Amino acid sequence: MIQVKSLYKSFEDKDVLLDINATFNQGKTNLIIGQSGSGKTVFIKCLVGLLKPTKGQILYDNRDFLSMSKNEKKLLRREMGMIFQSAALFDSLSVLENVMFPLDMFSNDTLRDRTRRAQFCLDRVNLLDAQKKFPGEISGGMQKRVAIARAIALNPKYLFCDEPNSGLDPKTSLLIDELIHDITTEYDMTTIINTHDMNSVMGIGESIIYIYQGRKEWEGTKDEIFTATNKRLNDFIFASDLLKKVRNEEINDISANDVDL
Amino acid sequence: MILKPISTFGQYIILMGRTFSRPDRMRMFFKQYLNEMVSLGINSIGIVLLISFFIGAVITIQIKLNIQSPWMPRFVVGYTTREIMLLEFSSSIMCLILAGKVGSNIASEIGTMRVTQQIDALEIMGVNPANYLIFPKIIALMTVIPFLVIFSIFAGIIGAFFTCWFGGILNVEDLEYGLQYSFQEWFIWCSFIKSIFFAFIIASVSAYFGYNIEGGSIAVGKASTDSVVMSSVLILFSDLVLTQLLMG
Numbered sequence: 001m002i003q004v005k006s007l008y009k010s011f012e013d014k015d016v017l018l019d020i021n022a023t024f025n026q027g028k029t030n031l032i033i034g035q036s037g038s039g040k041t042v043f044i045k046c047l048v049g050l051l052k053p054t055k056g057q058i059l060y061d062n063r064d065f066l067s068m069s070k071n072e073k074k075l076l077r078r079e080m081g082m083i084f085q086s087a088a089l090f091d092s093l094s095v096l097e098n099v100m101f102p103l104d105m106f107s108n109d110t111l112r113d114r115t116r117r118a119q120f121c122l123d124r125v126n127l128l129d130a131q132k133k134f135p136g137e138i139s140g141g142m143q144k145r146v147a148i149a150r151a152i153a154l155n156p157k158y159l160f161c162d163e164p165n166s167g168l169d170p171k172t173s174l175l176i177d178e179l180i181h182d183i184t185t186e187y188d189m190t191t192i193i194n195t196h197d198m199n200s201v202m203g204i205g206e207s208i209i210y211i212y213q214g215r216k217e218w219e220g221t222k223d224e225i226f227t228a229t230n231k232r233l234n235d236f237i238f239a240s241d242l243l244k245k246v247r248n249e250e251i252n253d254i255s256a257n258d259v260d261l
Numbered sequence: 262m263i264l265k266p267i268s269t270f271g272q273y274i275i276l277m278g279r280t281f282s283r284p285d286r287m288r289m290f291f292k293q294y295l296n297e298m299v300s301l302g303i304n305s306i307g308i309v310l311l312i313s314f315f316i317g318a319v320i321t322i323q324i325k326l327n328i329q330s331p332w333m334p335r336f337v338v339g340y341t342t343r344e345i346m347l348l349e350f351s352s353s354i355m356c357l358i359l360a361g362k363v364g365s366n367i368a369s370e371i372g373t374m375r376v377t378q379q380i381d382a383l384e385i386m387g388v389n390p391a392n393y394l395i396f397p398k399i400i401a402l403m404t405v406i407p408f409l410v411i412f413s414i415f416a417g418i419i420g421a422f423f424t425c426w427f428g429g430i431l432n433v434e435d436l437e438y439g440l441q442y443s444f445q446e447w448f449i450w451c452s453f454i455k456s457i458f459f460a461f462i463i464a465s466v467s468a469y470f471g472y473n474i475e476g477g478s479i480a481v482g483k484a485s486t487d488s489v490v491m492s493s494v495l496i497l498f499s500d501l502v503l504t505q506l507l508m509g
Contacts, residue, residue, distance in 0.1 A: 048385050077387035088378040102386050105286055160385075 001026050002047065002158065002190050007056030009039075009046055009214075016042045017053070018214045026157075027188045029181050029204045031195060034211035035236060040194045043211065044162055047192065048082060049073060060158065078106055081151030083161040083180075087143035089135040089150070096122065096131035099149045106154060121149040125179060141172035145179065152183060159184065159191040165200060173197060177204050198243060201225065210236070226250040273469050279391035280399070280465075293397035301363050301398065301464075302405025309409050310416045312358060313351065317417030320345055321424045325431055338431055339439020342421045344448075348508075351413035352452040353500045356459035359409070360492040364467040367398055368488035371471030372481040380472070391472065399464040406460040407453045414452070451507045458503060459496050466492045 002024040009017040016039045024030040034040050045051040047058060049065065058065040060076060068076065089098050099118040107114055122128045125145040130138055135146070144164055151159060161180060165173035181204040184191040193200065201208060205222035210233045218230045225237060226247055238244045284290035324338045371394055374380050383390040418440060425433045470488035474480045 050381055050384060074387045077385060080385055080387075082382065082385045084378045084382060086377050088382040090379055090382075091373075091377075104289055105386065105388055 001061055002192070003057075003059040003062075004047070005057040005059070007043075007046060007058065008054040009042055009051065010054050016214050017046065020056070020211070020214075020216050022209050022216060022219070024190050024192050025207060026190045027185060028191070028206040029184050030190070030192045031201060031205045031208045032192065032211060033196060033201060033208060033236070035196065038211045039214040040196075040211055041162060044160055044192065044194045048080060048160055049077070078102075078154060079157040081154070081156035081159045083144065083147045083151050083159070083164050085163040085166050087135070087140070087147040089143055089146055091135055093134075094131065095127065095133050095135070095138065095146050098135065098146055099153055102150065102153045118149075118153060121153050122146070124152070124183070125149045141168050141176065144168065144172075144176050148176075148179060148183065152187065155187065157189060159189045161191070161193040161195075163194055163196070165195065165197045170199065173199060174203065180204070198237065201237065212236075272473065273465075276391055276395075276469055276472060277465060279389060280395045280468075282389060282392050284392055284396065285388055289393070290397060293393070294401050297397045297401035298405050301366070301402050302409065305359060305362060305409060306412060308358070308362060309355060309413050313346070313355065313413040313416035314420040314423075316350055316354075317342065317346060317420030318424050319420075320350075320417070321421040321436070322428065322430060325424075335432070335435040336439035336442050339421070339436040340442045341439075342436075343418070343440045343444075346414055346417040347448050347452055348504075350417060351410045352455040352459070353496065355409065355413045356406070356456055356463065356496055357493055359406075360459075360463050360467075360496060361489050363402065364463045364488050364492045365485040367464060367467035368471040368485045369481055371395070371468055372474040372484045375472060375474045376477055376481060395465070395468040395472070398468060399461060402460040402464045403457050406456045410452050410456045414449075451504075454507060455500065455503050458499055462495045462499065463492050466495060 004020055004022045004024075007017055007020040008015070020043065032040050032043060042051060046053045053066065056066075060079075063076065065073070065076065089095075090101065093101065096115070096118055099121050100114055103109065103114040103117055107117075109117070119128060119131065122131055125148050127142060127145050127149065130142060130146075135143055138146070159180070164176050164180065168176065177200050180191060180193065183189070193204075195201070202222055205225070208218075208220055208222065208225065209216055210218040210230070212232050218228060218233045220228060225233070228234060228237075238247050320342050321338055324341045328341065329335070329338060371380075374394070380390045380394070383393060421436060421440075422433065425431045425436050467488040470484040470491070471481075474484050
C-alpha cells in the first residue's frame with residue numbers, strides 16, 4: 001500500500017501539485033486521471049523519486065520514502081517496476097537482454113536461472129518468440145509488453161505505469177490494460193496507472209483519483225464515476241457524445257434496478 | 262554572466278561525483294567497459310590512421326619545400342616531422358579530431374537515452390545511471406587512447422616515408438637519420454600523459470552535455486555540438502598548461 005499525505009510540488013514560482021492526499025491499495029489497479037498538464041506525470045515522478053516534492057509524505061507500506069537515506073531508497077527501488085510512456089527499452093540490448101537487465105544488476109542467480117526467469121516473464125506477456133529481436137524491430141505494443149516483462153522481472157511490490165496506452169490502437173490498449181490488471185492480481189502488487197484513456201478508466205479503474213490543476217478533485221471507482229456529481233470530472237470523462245450516451249444508459253439502468261428493488 | 266559557468270562547473274563536478282563511485286555490479290561494469298573500448302577506441306583506429314598518414318606526408322612535403330635550404334642539414338625534415346607528430350599532432354590534434362567523432366557520439370547517445378527516458382528507467386531500477394553509463398566510457402577511452410597515439414605516430418611516419426618512396430622529394434636515408442636524430446623517450450611519455458588527460462576531457466565533458474539534456478531531438482543535436490566545442494576549447498587550454506608543465 002502506498003499512502004500520500006499533503007504532497008506539494010512547485011517549480012520555481014509555479015505550483016504543480018497542491019495538497020494531494022491519496023491511498024493506493026495493494027492488489028488493485030489504482031488510476032490517476034486528469035487532463036494534459038494537470039500534474040499527473042509530476043505526481044507519479046514524485047512517487048518514484050524522479051522529482052523531489054516540495055513538502056509532504058510518501059509512505060510505502062509505512063516506510064517514509066522522503067526521509068530515507070540514499071541506500072534505503074536504492075533498496076526500495078528494487079521493489080518498484082515502472083512502465084514508461086515511451087517503453088524506455090535499452091536500444092542496444094535485445095528483448096531478452098532488456099528483461100534480463102534488472103536480474104543481471106541485482107540478482108545473484110546463475111546465468112541459466114536469470115535467463116530462465118527472463119524467458120518466463122517474456123512468456124507471460126506472450127513475447128517469447130521475439131526474445132532475440134531488438135526494440136527497434138518490434139511494434140509499439142510489443143515494446144510496451146517487453147517493458148511490462150522487464151518491470152516484473154524482479155517480482156516488484158509496486159508497479160507504476162505512465163500512460164501505458166499512449167500511441168497504441170484500441171485493441172492493443174485493451175490487451176495492455178488486461179495484462180497489467182492480471183499481473184497486479186497475480187503478484188498482489190500495488191499498481192498505479194497514470195492515464196487519460198477512457199477505456200482504461202471504464203475497464204480496470206478499481207480505484208480512481210482525478211487531478212485538476214494540481215489538486216485532487218475526486219476519488220472513487222469505475223462504477224461510481226457514472227453517478228459522480230463533480231462537474232469538472234464529468235466534463236473531462238464524458239467529453240464525447242458517445243460517452244455521454246453510455247453514461248445516460250448506465251444511469252437509466254441503475255434507476256431501473258432501484259425501481260425493481 | 263558569471264553565475265552560469267560556475268553553476269555549470271558545479272553540476273559537472275556533482276555528475277563526476279556520481280560517476281566515480283563503486284559500480285553496482287563489477288560484472289556489468291567490465292561488460293560495458295569492453296563494449297566501450299570497442300565502440301570508442303577500436304572503431305576510431307581507421308580515422309586516426311587515415312588522418313595521421315596524410316598529415317605525416319604533408320608535413321614532410323611542407324618542411325622540405327619551405328624550410329630546407331643549403332644552410333640547413335638534410336636530416337632537418339625527418340627531425341621536424343617526428344617532433345611535430347610526436348609532440349603535438351598525435352596527442353593534441355588527434356584528440357581534437359576524436360572530440361568531434363567520439364565526443365559527439367557520447368553526447369548524442371546519452372542525450373537520446375535521457376530523452377527516451379532510458380536514464381529514468383535505470384534510476385527507478387535503483388541503478389546509478391551516471392556510474393553505469395559514463396564511468397565505463399571514461400575509463401575505456403583513457404585506456405585505449407595511448408594505443409591510438411602510437412598508431413597515429415606510426416601512421417604519420419609511414420606517411421613521411423611514402424613521400425620519399427613515391428614522391429621522391431627526399432632521400433630515405435636522410436629521413437631515417439632525421440627521425441632518429443636526438444630522440445628523447447620522454448616525448449613519447451608526454452604524448453601519452455597529454456592524451457590521457459584529453460581522453461578524460463572528451464568523455465566526461467561530452468557525457469555531461471548528453472546527461473543534462475532537457476527537451477527533444479533539437480536538444481540532442483545542440484548538446485552534441487556544444488560538447489564538441491567545449492571539449493575542443495578545454496583540450497586546447499589544457500594542452501597549453503600540460504605542455505608548459507611537462508616540457509617547461
